[in-house]
Amino acid sequence: MTRDKLLVVGAGPVGLAMADALKQDGMAYDHVDANSGIGGNWHDGVFDNTHIVSSKSTTAYSDYPMPADYPDFPSARQMLAYLKRYALDRGLTGTIELEKRVARLNANRDDSWQVVFADGERRTYKGVIVCNGHHWAKRYPDIPGEFSGEYIHSKDYHRADQLAGKRVLVIGAGNSAHDIACDAARVGASCDLSLRSGYWFMPKTAFGRPLTDLPIWWLPVPLQRLVLRGIIRVMIGDYRRYGLKRPNHKIFDRHPTYGTDLLNHLRLGLVRPLGEVASFEGDNVRFKDGTVAKYDIVVAATGFDYSFPFLPEGLIDVQNDVVQVYGGAFPDKVKNLYIVGASQARGGFGRLITPAAKLYAKMMKLQDEMTFPIGAVLKWRNNPIPKTHLLDTESTRRRIAISHWLLRLLKLQDKRMAKKVEREFWQPAAADDDASAVGASASGTEKNIARS
Numbered sequence: 001m002t003r004d005k006l007l008v009v010g011a012g013p014v015g016l017a018m019a020d021a022l023k024q025d026g027m028a029y030d031h032v033d034a035n036s037g038i039g040g041n042w043h044d045g046v047f048d049n050t051h052i053v054s055s056k057s058t059t060a061y062s063d064y065p066m067p068a069d070y071p072d073f074p075s076a077r078q079m080l081a082y083l084k085r086y087a088l089d090r091g092l093t094g095t096i097e098l099e100k101r102v103a104r105l106n107a108n109r110d111d112s113w114q115v116v117f118a119d120g121e122r123r124t125y126k127g128v129i130v131c132n133g134h135h136w137a138k139r140y141p142d143i144p145g146e147f148s149g150e151y152i153h154s155k156d157y158h159r160a161d162q163l164a165g166k167r168v169l170v171i172g173a174g175n176s177a178h179d180i181a182c183d184a185a186r187v188g189a190s191c192d193l194s195l196r197s198g199y200w201f202m203p204k205t206a207f208g209r210p211l212t213d214l215p216i217w218w219l220p221v222p223l224q225r226l227v228l229r230g231i232i233r234v235m236i237g238d239y240r241r242y243g244l245k246r247p248n249h250k251i252f253d254r255h256p257t258y259g260t261d262l263l264n265h266l267r268l269g270l271v272r273p274l275g276e277v278a279s280f281e282g283d284n285v286r287f288k289d290g291t292v293a294k295y296d297i298v299v300a301a302t303g304f305d306y307s308f309p310f311l312p313e314g315l316i317d318v319q320n321d322v323v324q325v326y327g328g329a330f331p332d333k334v335k336n337l338y339i340v341g342a343s344q345a346r347g348g349f350g351r352l353i354t355p356a357a358k359l360y361a362k363m364m365k366l367q368d369e370m371t372f373p374i375g376a377v378l379k380w381r382n383n384p385i386p387k388t389h390l391l392d393t394e395s396t397r398r399r400i401a402i403s404h405w406l407l408r409l410l411k412l413q414d415k416r417m418a419k420k421v422e423r424e425f426w427q428p429a430a431a432d433d434d435a436s437a438v439g440a441s442a443s444g445t446e447k448n449i450a451r452s
Contacts, residue, residue, distance in 0.1 A: 012040020
């Protein structure tokens with residue numbers, strides 16, 4: 001019943017867009033999500049007073065604008081309502097199986113995939129599109145010792161009353177750390193913020209408009225940095241005046257933090273900036289500069305890891321927060337497995353997700369006519385894997401538009417590759433729990449490709 005279908009795993013913003021693209025292209029698919037409702041992180045993964053940091057115009061799907069009465073920066077509740085309306089209007093909701101968790105994926109020798117669900121059900125699909133998001137596998141800092149108070153990840157923070165009357169330490173400087181520290185400044189007994197190094201804090205608005213709506217993002221990245229540094233200098237000034245260190249990296253080398261509420265709290269003395277944590281000692285926290293302070297709760301707003309626990313170990317590598325796939329979605333070791341949404345757009349997901357999903361749907365259809373995995377062909381043609389998971393929106397949109405016109409070349413490259421690489425070197429993995437089969441099938445191909 002499912003062998004001729006694709007399976008979409010995840011019904012967050014990316015999974016919904018991917019399902020819509022498949023539907024528009026007439027491709028058969030099933031759709032599952034482990035949660036009790038659609039929306040991904042917006043369903044149950046953000047705290048109550050969260051607002052998006054990119055504007056509604058850059059976050060909305062490019063072919064489905066947000067309601068006109070939404071504010072520039074919609075709330076979590078509004079984002080979830082928007083995603084539900086999108087799924088309903090596109091006719092996607094009736095095909096999504098909720099509370100259906102994938103436990104294991106195994107590659108079959110005919111390039112199909114065996115899917116094992118947590119409830120024990122097994123199905124075979126032509127291919128699997130993984131859209132499981134990247135804001136759920138908690139990353140904690142490596143800190144010696146034990147903290148005797150409450151120690152949580154930002155993922156476990158839901159509302160301000162968790163901090164009421166408490167001595168709070170927030171570790172990190174990203175958008176979650178910014179918002180949690182601001183909540184602690186209002187309701188906590190005290191709030192300290194631990195930063196390892198300097199960080200880029202940007203205003204959410206400039207010249208009366210959302211920063212992500214300014215006409216600067218089509219510029220080359222060096223010019224974007226130059227303009228943004230000017231905006232920061234005029235509207236914020238030297239970070240050292242707030243008790244912070246100057247950033248030791250370029251803008252966009254790491255994800256910047258959008259918002260200046262924290263900077264205001266620093267100037268008001270409601271948040272105290274401190275350096276890197278050295279160790280936990282009961283309810284004391286020792287910092288590397290020798291400072292020691294007592295806390296009731298420590299919040300690690302230290303980000304997330306990319307994780308694919310249902311895939312054979314070693315099949316998908318992650319290096320320096322970059323998932324090692326080609327063309328943004330295509331592994332080089334196996335056919336009919338697609339990792340979609342493992343990069344993060346700077347300035348809102350909507351302008352990239354829609355065109356990318358449409359492109360990927362066409363490429364997945366093209367895979368049926370190709371000998372080798374699309375990722376292997378892209379690798380053979382020296383298509384590089386990006387060095388960062390952060391995408392420049394406009395340049396990526398241009399590459400996507402060009403790629404639509406180059407799809408025929410992909411099939412031609414596959415034929416050229418088939419002439420140089422003997423088919424016997426490509427042995428797809430069997431459907432078992434031994435991930436070495438996958439690695440072995442790829443190693444022969446890679447060696448022969450290298451010789452060619």
